[in-house]
Amino acid sequence: xxxxxxxxxxxxxxxxxxxxxxxxxxxxxxxxxxxxxxxxxxxxxxxxxxxxxxxxxxxxxxxxxxxxxxxxxxxxxxxxxxxxxxxxxxxxxxxxxxxxxxxxxxxxxxxxxxxxxxxxxxxxxxxxxxxxxxxxxxxxxxxxxxxxxxxxxxxxxxxxxxxxxxxxxxxxxxx
Amino acid sequence: xxxxxxxxxxxxxxxxxxxxxxxxxxxxxxxxxxxxxxxxxxxxxxxxxxxxxxxxxxxxxxxxxxxxxxxxxxxxxxxxxxxxxxxxxxxxxxxxxxxxxxxxxxxxxxxxxxxxxxxxxxxxxxxxxxxxxxxxxxxxxxxxxxxxxxxxxxxxxxxxxxxxxxxxxxxxxxxxxxxxxxxxxxxxxxxxxxxxxxxxxxxxxxxxxxxxxxxxxxxxxxxxxxxxxxxxxxxxxxxxxxxxxxxxxxxxxxxxxxxxxxxxxxxxxxxxxxxxxxxxxxxxxx
Numbered sequence: 498x499x500x501x502x503x504x505x506x507x508x509x510x511x512x513x514x515x516x517x518x519x520x521x522x523x524x525x526x527x528x529x530x531x532x533x534x535x536x537x538x539x540x541x542x543x544x545x546x547x548x549x550x551x552x553x554x555x556x557x558x559x560x561x562x563x564x565x566x567x568x569x570x571x572x573x574x575x576x577x578x579x580x581x582x583x584x585x586x587x588x589x590x591x592x593x594x595x596x597x598x599x600x601x602x603x604x605x606x607x608x609x610x611x612x613x614x615x616x617x618x619x620x621x622x623x624x625x626x627x628x629x630x631x632x633x634x635x636x637x638x639x640x641x642x643x644x645x646x647x648x649x650x651x652x653x654x655x656x657x658x659x660x661x662x663x664x665x666x667x668x669x670x671x672x
Numbered sequence: 673x674x675x676x677x678x679x680x681x682x683x684x685x686x687x688x689x690x691x692x693x694x695x696x697x698x699x700x701x702x703x704x705x706x707x708x709x710x711x712x713x714x715x716x717x718x719x720x721x722x723x724x725x726x727x728x729x730x731x732x733x734x735x736x737x738x739x740x741x742x743x744x745x746x747x748x749x750x751x752x753x754x755x756x757x758x759x760x761x762x763x764x765x766x767x768x769x770x771x772x773x774x775x776x777x778x779x780x781x782x783x784x785x786x787x788x789x790x791x792x793x794x795x796x797x798x799x800x801x802x803x804x805x806x807x808x809x810x811x812x813x814x815x816x817x818x819x820x821x822x823x824x825x826x827x828x829x830x831x832x833x834x835x836x837x838x839x840x841x842x843x844x845x846x847x848x849x850x851x852x853x854x855x856x857x858x859x860x861x862x863x864x865x866x867x868x869x870x871x872x873x874x875x876x877x878x879x880x881x882x883x884x885x886x887x888x889x890x891x892x893x894x895x896x897x898x899x900x901x902x903x904x905x906x907x908x909x910x911x912x913x914x915x916x917x918x919x920x921x922x923x924x925x926x927x928x929x930x931x932x933x934x935x936x937x938x939x940x941x942x943x944x945x946x947x948x949x950x951x952x953x954x955x956x957x958x
Contacts, residue, residue: 556760556837558756558757558760558841559757559759559760559761559763559764559837559838559841560756560757560758560759560760560761560763561756561760562756589764589833589834589836589837590829590832590833590836590837591836592833592836592837592840593837594840618840645746646746646747646749646750647750647844647847647848647851648746648749648750648752648753648754648844648848649749650749651753652753652756652757652841656746670844672840672841
């Protein structure tokens with residue numbers, strides 16, 4: 498059965514590739530260092546063959562500059578663990594979605610002070626319906642918050658403000 | 673291949689003979705279930721990818737100017753992030769467009785002269801004041817959203833993959849522009865005056881977006897027929913204008929010609945700024 502979890506974290510089935518996957522999976526997002534690339538669902542495939550180790554990542558946003566850093570980190574962590582001929586490739590399809598973010602990842606985001614994505618990405622973009630579920634303040638858990646700016650400190654975040662504790666906070670947008 | 677991926681349009685970085693230096697490019701690859709198309713774009717598909725890539729790159733270059741100059745800090749960041757998304761789309765599209773002729777995305781961005789660019793005139797219109805930029809964004813984001821929504825169904829797997837990624841980002845750009853159109857139109861007398869002026873200055877460039885060039889006839893099922901988008905784009909924009917109590921501008925319509933390399937006077941200076949560094953220091957890396 499195809500579940501969201503198996504799409505989000507397609508851990509390989511052979512032992513050698515699994516071992517390499519687990520090492521690559523430790524690499525963190527340079528912009529949100531509490532999240533690993535596995536938490537994000539950015540790590541798509543790890544294959545160890547006689548020719549080398551091939552890793553596939555998918556970008557969160559098309560222009561996300563953190564991808565370069567993630568790619569370099571995956572290469573160096575695997576090379577450091579003794580894997581040879583490590584290649585890292587970026588693929589666009591299937592397109593990344595915040596639905597792939599793990600529940601642990603969302604919990605880690607909140608304790609880091611970033612509100613986790615609320616709700617699910619539509620199969621198709623929402624069109625003209627501009628509805629947004631209430632975003633919960635990561636500090637005081639109030640739902641009485643408002644969006645200050647749709648585009649925040651990175652492509653993937655919006656800037657919010659809590660009307661109860663009055664603190665500003667980042668919100669990881671649904672994509 | 674050892675892994676279950678088919679490599680589409682991948683090129684090893686090479687040092688080109690004319691000293692452009694080598695450019696590291698990510699491959700646009702597709703997961704196995706999507707691979708049916710040819711691995712390298714045909715000449716016509718490459719030309720089409722160039723059209724779309726040039727639109728995004730030119731618009732991104734224009735938007736980048738606003739960083740540090742927008743009316744508020746949040747807008748510096750918003751317009752910068754929108755530009756970054758557009759550069760991402762342009763990189764994927766130009767990478768795909770260039771593979772057919774052995775050129776990298778950087779070759780296409782930095783070493784093509786104005787007559788070889790294929791951007792539509794809308795995208796190369798100057799930033800003007802903030803309301804002009806918002807009017808341009810409003811039209812561009814609505815167009816791009818409908819374009820990529822339709823292009824997701826392309827029989828060309830690479831174009832479909834790029835579109836599926838881009839459409840979700842462009843949806844945010846569209847929403848951003850709608851909020852500003854409403855805010856400026858319903859704000860002060862001055863902001864409303866500027867929104868009206870911005871919209872009427874940019875509206876003449878809407879028509880060109882929906883012109884079917886001969887290339888489109890040769891790409892049935894691959895390309896999106898521009899004229900087929902017009903109704904949906906207008907259906908999305910008009911209610912916003914009605915809510916903002918703005919009239920649809922009438923009058924002068926630009927003759928266009930961007931797809932054939934006939935550009936407005938704005939593209940030359942824009943390209944000069946975009947290309948000067950790469951041309952002054954060929955092969956430079958940082």
